[in-house]
Amino acid sequence: MKRQEFKLNNDKISVSTEVKDSSFKAEVDGEKISGSWLNFGEGSAIAKIDDKTFRLAAVKHKDKFWVSVNGRIYIFDSAHDDDEYNQGAASENSVTAPMPGKVIKVLVSEGEAVEESQPVIVVEAMKMEHTLRAPVTGTVKSLHCEDGEQVEPGVALIEFEAAE
Amino acid sequence: MFKRVLIANRGEIAVRIIRACRNLGISPVAVYSEVDAKALHVRLADEAVLLGPPAPGESYLDIERLIDAAKQTGCEAVHPGYGFLAERAAFARAVIEAGLTWVGPPPEVIDLLGDKVRSRIAMEKAGVPVTPGFSTEEPDMETFEREAVKIGFPLLIKAAAGGGGKGMRVVNELKGVREAVEGAMREAQGAFGDSRVFIEKWVQKPRHVEFQIFADTHGNIVHLFERECSIQRRHQKVVEETPSVAVTPELRKQMGDAAVATARASGYVNAGTVEFLLDKDGQFYFLEVNTRIQVEHPVTEEVVGVDLVAEQFRIAAGEKLSWTQEELSQRGHAIEARIYAEDPAGGFLPAAGPLLYLEEPRGPGIRVDSGVVQGVDVPIHYDPIMAKVIAYGPDRETATARMIKALEHYVALGVPTTASFLRDVLASKPFRDGETQTDFIELHFKEWKGETDQDRQIALVAAAILPNGVKTLAQNGGEQQSWRQPTPWETLGSWRIGGNS
Structure with a gap:
């Protein structure tokens, strides 16, 4: 069996798989499943487990796995390249720009106490204003942007220090 | 009828207009920005003109470039679609001043109705109830x-x-x-x-009910009944249907009369939509008039049996309306679900990215008005609508059931979409009960987090097996590219069939 690791909300999940003829065997975090497997190429397949049918499609793009199961979308991160992946990326205690846009108004200042889900910054994108909220209750540790600044997606705009 | 027209838009509506052109024997000319060189509307047109860089101001909103493109390609008329310049009177004027026909209402009418303050005053005078x-x-x-x-x-x-x-x-x-x-x-x-x-x-717990109107240059005005568009996020519609469960035959007559009165009071020509708020007691209030084709026009087309975009061209060409009010009737039920590139579990923030995999639904009563194909990037620069799924059936229950299945068969990977969220909306009890007010999503789906855990195991198995089998797909073409070789259709700049002859 071929073993791979995926990441979901910082949990690593080990997946071993084997496809032979028109059946598959797999072990997901120690749990065994098996059934029939019909591969159509181009990233799509149909699996049957007992009498349940799953229409599957999956692609990999930039360390992310996009999967559809009967039209439901699952996104998993690749468990590799951990260091690179985490560098400069959003920590849980920061607010990041969700898309390219412009900072309209920073609503807090450094050192200020904030409540979880309190509005902290207004960003404009697609000509709509989006209010981003504090992820934690605590204080504003540092500001990385100012009013009027153009920002790129994934960049931390405000970092917070969670209250103990 | 026109021989050749310019479509001053992109995405699914440009594609929709191209299809109407084909049915009328009109040669469609597309325009595009640099990021849209591979877009579906460019592939389907007879000619395509590059406008400029991705920023809307330098492409789809550049009036001068658009007029130049129309003249340069020998177009006789300009269809603006919705969004961008569709409700910009200055664009309508520029088109007319360039000696071209504007497929839409006269600029003075756009001015009047586009100004919420002036139009409120005008409608009050015409006896239309306002909030x-x-x-x-x-x-x-x-x-x-x-x-x-x-x-x-x-x-x-x-x-x-x-x-x-x-x-x-x-x-x-x-x-x-x-x-x-x-x-x-x-x-x-x-x-x-x-x-x-x-x-x-603020009218509490209202439904959003709008009436499609159509007027010709010969003084004829009709309405094509209502569309209910109460299911909204960020005050923008995501699910629309007709007929509305809240509109009785008497109310339909009253609201239809008010819609026609609105058109008459403003000197309306071509397609428009009169929007009302309908409160729980059946009282309705004028909201605004949209002076263009609406995103949700297909539900009306399915239930009334008309082609609204083709009719827009006929009216612009000076023809009389194809129907009298008495000839129009509603048959069956139609629902539209808007597929946006957005993350419904993350505050509906617009998303962008490569469309690595796309499967669109088909089948009896299913229509997909799509602006995308597998392999293109969904750009961040524009309205994130990708497609609309329209389900038709003899009754609301059948249309709903067809829509749920259709949305389960809408599979897009690489960009988050509203598809599975809307599937859950359609399958919910309040939707089935017709309890659709404008706070529907806020009330019933605020905490929607997307995928349940039940199929995660098989999803992980699919992630482990499937992408490996198609390794060359994602890796050959580099990060943002599609995996196949670009065809000449994609690499050429402005082009036309038949060269310069």
Whole structure:
């Protein structure tokens, strides 16, 4: 069996798989499943487990796995390249720009106490204003942007220090 | 009829207009920005003209470039679609001044109806019920706060030049007025170049019910019944249907008459939509007129059995309306679900990215108006609508069941979409019961987190097996590229069939 690791909300999940003829065997975090497997190429397949049918499609793009199961979308991160992946990326205690846009108004200042889900910054994108909220209750540790600044997606705009 | 027309738009509506052109024997000319060189509307047109860089101001909003493109390709008319310049009177004027035909209402009508403040006053005069509110040409904060108290809370701050929820705010108490007015003015200035805002009473638990109208240049006006569009996020529609479960035959007659009166009072020509709020007691209030084809026009087409875009061209060419009011009737039920590139579990933030995999649904009663194909990037620069799924059936229950299945068969990977969220909306009890008011999503789906855990195991198995089998797909073409070799259709700049002959 071929073993791979995926990441979901910082949990690593080990997946071993084997496809032979028109059946598959797999072990997901120690749990065994098996059934029939019909591969159509181009990233799509149909699996049957007992009498349940799953229409599957999956692609990999930039360390992310996009999967559809009967039209439901699952996104998993690749468990590799951990260091690179985490560098400069959003920590849980920061607010990041969700898309390219412009900072309209920073609503807090450094050192200020904030409540979880309190509005902290207004960003404009697609000509709509989006209010981003504090992820934690605590204080504003540092500001990385100012009013009027153009920002790129994934960049931390405000970092917070969670209250103990 | 016109021989050749310019479609001053992109995405699914440009594709929709191209299809109407084909049915009428018109040669469609597309325009595109640099990021749209591979887009579906470019592939389907007879000619395509590059406008410029991705930023809308340098491409789809550049009036001069568009007029040049129309003249350069020998077009006789310009269809603006929706969004971009569709409701910009200055564009309509520029088209007409260039000796071309504008497929839409006259610029004076766009001016009047695009100004929420002036149109409110005009509709009140014509006897159309409007919501209690306040507007002034010279807004100052003290007056706003005083009038807000008079109207009562909650209330809405709206942009005079507004539409699509841009520049709109709900205010629950006096101390929120200042911040909301300032925010709405900023957003309105950015989106419309006009910062004027006004206050309107917030009708509680309303349904959004609109009437399709059509008028020709010979004085004939009809309505093509209602569409209910109550299911909205960010004050923008995501699910629409016709008929509305809340509209009785008597109410339909009253609202239809009011819609026609609205058209008459404004000197309307071509396709338009009169929007009303309908409260729980069956009282309706004029909201605004959209002076263009609507995103949700297909539900009307399915139930009334017409081609609204083709009719737009006929009216623009000076023909009489194809139908009298008596000839029009509703048959069956149609629902539309809008597939946006957005993350429904993350506040519906617009998304962008490569469309690595795409499967669109088919089958009896299913229509997909799509602007995308597998392998293209969904750009961040424009409205994130990708496609619309329209389900038709003899009754609401059948249409709903067909839509649920269709959305389960809409599979897009690489970009988050609203598809599985809307599937859950359609399958929910409040939707099936017809309990559709404009707070529907806020009330029933605020905490929607997307995928349940039940199929995660098989999803992980698929992730482990499937992408490996198609390794070359994602890796050959580099990060943002599609995996196949570009065809000449994609690599050429402006082109035309038949060369310069």
